[in-house]
Amino acid sequence: MIENRPLLTIFSHIMLILGVAVIALPIWIMFVAASHPEIRMTQVPLPMLPGGHFFENLDIALSRGMSGMDGNGVGYMMLNSLAMAMMIAVGKIAISLLSAFAIVYFRFPFRMFFFWMIFITLMLPVEVRILPTYEVVANLGMLDTYWGLSIPLIASATATFMFRQVFLTIPDELLEAARIDGAGPMRFFWDILIPMSRTNIAALFVILFIYGWNQYLWPLLITSETSMYTIVMGIKQMLEAAEQVPQWNIIMMTALLAMLPPVCVVIFMQSLFVKGLTETEK
Amino acid sequence: MLKNVHFGPSVLPFLLVLPQIIVTLVFFIWPASQALYQSLLLEDAFGLKTEFVWFRNFEDLLSDPLYWDSFKITIVFSFLVAFLSMSFALILALFADRVIKGSGAYRTLLIWPYAVAPVTAGALWVFMFNPTLGIVSYALSALGYEWNHQLNGGEAMALVVMASAWKQVAYNFLFFLAGLQSIPKSLIEAAAIDGAGPMRRTIDIVLPLLSPTTFFLLVINIVYAFFETFGVIHVVTAGGPAGATNILVYKVFNDGFVGLDLGGSAAQSVILMIMVIALTVVQFKYVEKRVDY
Numbered sequence: 001m002i003e004n005r006p007l008l009t010i011f012s013h014i015m016l017i018l019g020v021a022v023i024a025l026p027i028w029i030m031f032v033a034a035s036h037p038e039i040r041m042t043q044v045p046l047p048m049l050p051g052g053h054f055f056e057n058l059d060i061a062l063s064r065g066m067s068g069m070d071g072n073g074v075g076y077m078m079l080n081s082l083a084m085a086m087m088i089a090v091g092k093i094a095i096s097l098l099s100a101f102a103i104v105y106f107r108f109p110f111r112m113f114f115f116w117m118i119f120i121t122l123m124l125p126v127e128v129r130i131l132p133t134y135e136v137v138a139n140l141g142m143l144d145t146y147w148g149l150s151i152p153l154i155a156s157a158t159a160t161f162m163f164r165q166v167f168l169t170i171p172d173e174l175l176e177a178a179r180i181d182g183a184g185p186m187r188f189f190w191d192i193l194i195p196m197s198r199t200n201i202a203a204l205f206v207i208l209f210i211y212g213w214n215q216y217l218w219p220l221l222i223t224s225e226t227s228m229y230t231i232v233m234g235i236k237q238m239l240e241a242a243e244q245v246p247q248w249n250i251i252m253m254t255a256l257l258a259m260l261p262p263v264c265v266v267i268f269m270q271s272l273f274v275k276g277l278t279e280t281e282k
Numbered sequence: 283m284l285k286n287v288h289f290g291p292s293v294l295p296f297l298l299v300l301p302q303i304i305v306t307l308v309f310f311i312w313p314a315s316q317a318l319y320q321s322l323l324l325e326d327a328f329g330l331k332t333e334f335v336w337f338r339n340f341e342d343l344l345s346d347p348l349y350w351d352s353f354k355i356t357i358v359f360s361f362l363v364a365f366l367s368m369s370f371a372l373i374l375a376l377f378a379d380r381v382i383k384g385s386g387a388y389r390t391l392l393i394w395p396y397a398v399a400p401v402t403a404g405a406l407w408v409f410m411f412n413p414t415l416g417i418v419s420y421a422l423s424a425l426g427y428e429w430n431h432q433l434n435g436g437e438a439m440a441l442v443v444m445a446s447a448w449k450q451v452a453y454n455f456l457f458f459l460a461g462l463q464s465i466p467k468s469l470i471e472a473a474a475i476d477g478a479g480p481m482r483r484t485i486d487i488v489l490p491l492l493s494p495t496t497f498f499l500l501v502i503n504i505v506y507a508f509f510e511t512f513g514v515i516h517v518v519t520a521g522g523p524a525g526a527t528n529i530l531v532y533k534v535f536n537d538g539f540v541g542l543d544l545g546g547s548a549a550q551s552v553i554l555m556i557m558v559i560a561l562t563v564v565q566f567k568y569v570e571k572r573v574d575y
Contacts, residue, residue: 117306
C-alpha cells in the first residue's frame with residue numbers, strides 16, 4: 001500500500017460489494033424463482049426471498065420437465081451436454097497435442113503449410129460457415145449424433161498454438177537425454193512432454209469444458225430429435241413454451257441446472273481457469 | 283519455431299498432424315470454400331435451378347437497406363456491449379487492486395458469470411424484464427415507466443446489451459486486474475511522493491500504462507459481441523421487434539435456415555469472414571505489444 005487512507009479503503013470495499021451485488025442479482029432472482037411453487041410465480045410482484053419448494057421443483061425439472069413437453073425431464077439433456085463438452089475438450093486437446101508435437105519436434109516437408117492451415121481455423125468461427133458445415137455433416141450422416149455435435153468443433157488453432165508455446169519452453173537437453181537413453185519420438189512424447197505439460201493440459205481442459213458445455217448455435221442446427229437436445233437448448237425450448245403456460249419456477253430451475261457444472265468448474269478450479277484464460281487469450 | 287534438436291524425417295509427423303488436418307479440411311476449409319462458391323450462385327425458390335451470377339448476391343446485399351440496418355445495429359450493439367462491460371470491469375478492477383484484504387474473494391465472486399452460457403444469461407434477463415411478471419419491469423412501472431421490450435426497439439436493444447455485457451464483465455475484470463497488478467509499484471510510489479493523490483495517479487499513470495490491456499480487450503469484446511452473442515439474441519428478442527436487434531450473425535442464421543436464401547446467406551457469411559480475418563490480424567498485430575502477465 002502506498003499510503004494509508006482508511007476512508008478510501010472502506011469506500012473501495014463498498015463499491016466492490018455493490019459491484020458483486022449487481023453481478024449476482026440475476027442469479028439471486030433465478031434461485032428465488034426456482035424455489036417457489038408455480039402458482040406463486042404468476043402473481044405480481046414476484047417474490048424476492050426464497051420459498052420452500054426448491055427440491056420439489058428440482059424433482060419436477062429432472063423427472064418430468066415442464067408440462068406440455070415430452071415428460072422426460074431435463075436429466076438426459078444434462079447427460080448430452082456432458083457428453084458433448086467432454087468430447088470437445090478431450091478431442092481438442094488430443095489432436096492439438098499431436099499436431100503441436102509434430103510441428104515443434106519434426107522437420108518434414110510441408111511443415112509450415114500445415115501450420116498455416118491450422119492457423120486459418122482461427123478465422124472461421126462456426127457462426128460464419130453454418131450452412132455449408134451443416135451440409136457436410138448431413139452428407140456424412142452425422143446429424144443427431146454425438147460425433148456430429150462434437151467433431152466439427154474440435155479443430156482449434158488456439159490450443160495448438162498454446163501447446164506449441166509450451167513445447168518451445170521445454171529445454172532441448174531433455175530430448176538429447178531421452179535420445180541417449182534410446183527413447184523414440186512417441187516414447188519421448190508420452191513420458192516427457194505430456195507429464196511436463198500437465199498443468200497446461202488441465203488449464204485448457206477447464207476452458208474447453210466451459211466452451212463445449214455452453215455451445216448453442218451448433219447443437220441447435222444439427223439436432224432435430226429431442227433425445228439429442230442439450231440442456232442449453234432445453235432452456236430455449238421452455239421459454240418458447242412459456243408464452244402459453246408460464247412455469248417460471250421450472251424454467252429457472254433448468255437455467256440453474258444448466259449453469260451449475262461450468263460455474264462449479266470455474267469456482268473450484270479457479271487458478272487453472274485463470275491460467276487457461278490468460279494463456280489461450282480466450 | 284522448430285527446435286534446434288529435433289527428430290529426423292519420417293512418416294510419423296504426417297500421421298501426427300493428420301487428425302487435425304482432416305478435421306480442418308472437412309469441417310473448416312471445405313465449408314468455407316463452399317460458402318465462397320455459393321455466394322456466387324442464385325437458386326430459385328424451389329431449389330430446382332441454380333445459376334452462376336458472379337457478384338450479384340453481393341450487389342443485392344449491399345443495396346439492401348435491411349442489410350445496412352443490420353450492419354448499423356451490429357456496430358451500435360458491439361460498441362455498447364464493449365463500453366458497458368469494460369468500464370464496469372475497469373472500475374471494479376481499480377478498486378480491487380486497491381484493497382489488500384479480500385481481493386481474492388472479490389475475484390471469485392466476480393468471475394463466475396464467464397461460465398454462464400449466453401442462452402442462460404438471456405433467459406435470466408428476459409425473466410427479470412418480462413413485461414407482465416418481471417421484477418425489474420414491476421419496479422420500473424412503480425416508478426412510472428412502462429417497460430416492454432417486445433414492442434419497443436430501444437428497450438429490446440438495451441436488454442440484449444445488458445445481458446451480453448453482464449456475461450463479459452468477468453473476462454474484462456480478470457484481465458484489467460492482471461494488468462493493474464503488473465504496473466511497477468515504484469512508479470506509483472514516486473508519484474505519491476511527489477504529492478499526487480489516488481485520483482491523479484489513476485488518471486496520469488495507471489490508465490495510460492493500462493492502454494495495451496484496454497486495446498486488447500476492446501478487440502476481444504468486439505469479437506465477442508459480433509459472434510458469440512447469438513444465444514442472447516435468439517432467446518431475448520429473436521432479432522425483433524421489427525429487426526431492432528437483428529445483428530449480422532443472427533441475420534445469417536435467419537436468412538439461411540429460416541428464409542432459405544442460400545446465396546444471400548452465403549454472401550453474408552463471406553462478408554463476416556472478411557471481418558473476422560481483419561479482427562484477427564489486428565489482434566495478432568497488437569497482441570505482441572501487450573503487457574506481460
